[in-house]
Amino acid sequence: MENKLIVSSSPHVRSNQDTSYIMKQVVIATFVTMVGMLLKAYIPALGDALGLFIPLIVVNCLILARAESFASKNTPIKSAVDGIGMGLGFTLALTALGVVREILGNGTLFGMGLFGASYQPALLFILPPGAFLSLGFLLAGFNKLKNKKA
Known part of the structure; x- marks a missing residue:
């Protein structure tokens, strides 16, 4: 939700698909990093247990955003082939x-x-x-x- 709010608040970002894509990733990375820091600060046991998995959320979001961007403009077969290639x-x-x-x-x-x-x-x-x-x-x-x- 925060991602859409921040990205949609800038008309320059909304008009350019590539910029929007990059902006979404920056926003996601920022929020995931903040959650990771808050966990380590206030719930250290959980932060330590989750460890590397929290930053990996950003990588998953990057892959999913790219897949969504391609799939919205192409056929399912092309999207599947693109997904395998990516x-x-x-x-x-x-x-x-x-x-x-x-x-x-x-x-x-x-x-x-x-x-x-x-x-x-x-x-x-x-x-x-x-x-x-x-x-x-x-x-x-x-x-x-x-x-x-x-």
Whole structure:
């Protein structure tokens, strides 16, 4: 409900589908983060038990919003094929992000050391901000490859 109220309050957002989509995700992420913080502050046992599952709500909302956006404009068959493709795409993207963070943050892959005992891992990459940096590096690499092919 808050999402629709906030998004609909801006005429610029309502007129642009892409902006509306991004705005909805930001609003959802904000509210989910606030709920997670409130749980940890006032009901620590529940906050600890739920742990990582609360932030995963944002990922689910992202996938569902994208599916809703595509399905509203296409046939069920096209929507199903798109859903499978998007699911595989998200899986590959999250796996690539995890591999980059594991290699840079721990110097390992599947528990095996890659760089020897003298390697000093970049601990930033195993922290939440490291996910954003890793994503930025991956996107920069893909953009460079994309521009090279064009």
